Amino acid sequence: MERIVVVGAGHMGSVIAGGLVDGVPRAEVVVVEPSAERRPALDGRVEVTATYEPGPDDLLVLAIPPQAFDSFADGLPPGACARATVVSVMAGVRLETLASALGTDRVLRAMPNLASRVGQSMTVLCPGDQVPAGGVDRAKGALSVIGEVLAVQDESLLDAATAVAGSGPALVAYLAQSFADFSRAAGFAPADALLLTSQVLRGTADVLSEPGATPESLYRQASTPNGTTAAGIATLREHRVGESVRAALEATTERARELAG
Ligand SMILES: NC(=O)c1ccc[n+]([C@@H]2O[C@H](COP(=O)([O-])OP(=O)(O)OC[C@H]3O[C@@H](n4cnc5c(N)ncnc54)[C@H](OP(=O)(O)O)[C@@H]3O)[C@@H](O)[C@H]2O)c1
Known part of the structure; x- marks a missing residue:
């Protein structure tokens, strides 16, 4: 055995x-x-x-x-x-x-x-x-x-893995907090705001696991011109959210590298 x-x-x-x-x-x-x-x-x-x-x-x-x-x-x-x-x-x-x-x-x-x-x-x-x-x-x-x-x-990939996979749940939770806070402010009960947020994360992860799916194909598919999602994505771009997330992952990777000496 x-x-x-x-x-x-x-x-x-x-x-x-x-x-x-x-x-x-x-x-x-x-x-x-x-x-x-x-x-x-x-x-x-x-x-x-x-x-x-x-x-x-x-x-x-x-x-x-x-x-x-x-x-x-x-x-x-x-x-x-x-x-x-x-x-x-x-x-x-x-x-x-x-x-x-x-x-x-x-x-x-x-x-x-x-x-x-x-x-x-x-x-x-x-x-x-x-x-x-x-x-x-x-x-x-x-x-x-x-x-x-x-x-x-x-082995050097483990520093980036520490950022994306190790710290990933915490970084995603930080972003998810904005979804939950917004839902509460819009009038949902706290438990319902959390349900909306967690189910959106779960559903998105499942859709991304479908054969051939990529993050870009998913958000493009959901963005009809002048539609609601397109307005949201344009605002994320305007606020350079992609660059901010990349900087956060770079800082996390760098810290993992420093700690490993
Ligand atoms: N938690 C996570 O999500 C996570 C994610 C990625 C990696 N890790 C890694 O996983 C490791 C454990 O993390 P953790 O969150 O489980 O920490 P933890 O809850 O503090 O558990 C560490 C355990 O190891 C015991 N321990 C300390 N020295 C020992 C020894 N010489 N022999 C046997 N047991 C000993 C501790 O006992 P005492 O309390 O009595 O000292 C404690 O029960 C860490 O190296 C961390 O980097 C954790």
Whole structure:
């Protein structure tokens, strides 16, 4: 039976562990969580331990804060990760750092997002050069329990992925706030304003997932000359909203690059 060990039972680790229990019943799922208060929440569904006890051929998922990584790695017995495949979801910890601190080349980096808690993460995964195809498939399989997984070969893409996919839900939520605020100001009850906004986002995402659809084809199709949508799009252009969003994504990418050092 495949063993998957999730280190850290915070927001992300708990969601991944819970998803694995429901979505990969053939796997033995173990959670490593030193905090005694957090352990009971997972007890019963998975085996929870305070420290990592290496097993043969583990898939190790690191869901601890980046600032906890050095002490985690320092606390491992020598060679603990030598036979493991390690997937890190830690923001900004590079493959090289993972490999040298853990003493293995079988390392992968992943950037999930907060929609993982509803099984709708957009996770970008980057394997190190030494990870065999089977290791990439195992990591993809494990992360697919929290949503869609896209594997890339170029690690530098993870900085942009942090902006678009990692921070994406928060950036889109910021824009969605204007829809909800406008709807409330127009007279809708707060819950109805939220319903209008969330269903528009969901419907737009679904339409964009249709074969051949692009953002541009969607808004052009919806904009009849002199119609209502055309008036809205013209105003967005006049206020340079496209440029503002691009600048926000560039700033987020740059910050991800700085944090990764
Ligand atoms: N949440 C997201 O949406 C999201 C998105 C993308 C990436 N990430 C990444 O996912 C990681 C976890 O984020 P999170 O939001 O889940 O953080 P979190 O809620 O703070 O959870 C981190 C967990 O790791 C535990 N931990 C700390 N040191 C540990 C160690 N040495 N061994 C085992 N467990 C340890 C913490 O325990 P204590 O509380 O007792 O310290 C806590 O339970 C971060 O690296 C973050 O960059 C998160």
